[in-house]
Amino acid sequence: MGRSPCCDDQTGLKKGPWTPEEDQKLTDYISQHGHGSWKSLPKLAGLNRCGKSCRLRWTNYLKPDIKRGKFSEDEERKIINLHSVLGNKWSRIATQLPGRTDNEIKNYWNTHLRKKLLQIGIDPTTHKPRTDPNHLINLSLLLGASTNAGNLASPWGNALGLQSDPSQLVRIQLLQNLLQVVNASTLLNPFEGLVNGWEYMNPLGLLIPQAPSNSQDIANSSWGNGFEGGSISPELVIGVKNSSLSGGSSPCENPTENPLPELVSAPPGTHSTVNQMESMTDPNQLISTSLFEDWDKLMDDETSDSYWKEMLEFTSSSSPPLPMAW
């Protein structure tokens, strides 16, 4: 026997779109008395609705501080950053975006941001480059086309700092795919002995050299300085090894199914994603520095022809030796 719905057809309570009169009744009542118990509110407010429906209507539409209208580019970046860390925790994401509701963010993600990420070759669930064979073929074709044709950069590419050369993104993805193959072959336990020097990833899922193990070292080290203005700031570095987000939708979850480093990972010894998030006294700290902005700068510094050579040299010098069983 299933759970009885809060407002089934037999109760005679109204469902469906709200009328302006109903909105007015609800707004008037809450502005005078507060919402109190949602269950008793409809009766007190003279509404033929269930309390749940009233709560939804109020929190998603009628509340005075709700910001309506188009999402700004900054809001988009925040959503993507937060989604990469929190997964589909829309209410948690909404707390970082004043005036936006979880429902609105969820809808916006599903209708806009997912598609944008897919268009630039990022898996919106894992926030990593897509690796399915068909997509790789498309990437290869795009790479060939982009080196011969003009600028294909989209506004979204611009937002990611790739406006100067769309082939850059394709190269990044191809390299990332290559590295993923290497990593998958190299790592017996990718979440324990993660590749030396390749433990950190940026918003595009690319690997970034490993950080020092504590914040003081970060402040003093080349990781902190060398990536100053071009790296993930320490407070943005989120734990991956111990990540244990509840629910089934986090991209950080289930490393066995997802044996690649997460896009935002932590210096060794940091706490889990959730712990780190919850330990922050100022939630805005999480998004005080845009990963995308940092990545923009990093990319700007590394667009020379020698970039890939250096990158590959770094890879070979900092990656662990291949295991015997390889």
Place this chain on the structure above:
DNA sequence: AAACCGGTCAACCGCTCCGCC
């Protein structure tokens, strides 16, 4: 002009969490 189609988003459904008894 009408049918069709895809995108958007408000609202609903069902589940989990949490506090209270």
Place this chain on the structure above:
DNA sequence: TGGCGGAGCGGTTGACCGGTT
């Protein structure tokens, strides 16, 4: 300590709208 009920959350649905055929 277990049951219950309220509140909240995330996934899904369906109405609506604009563009296309």
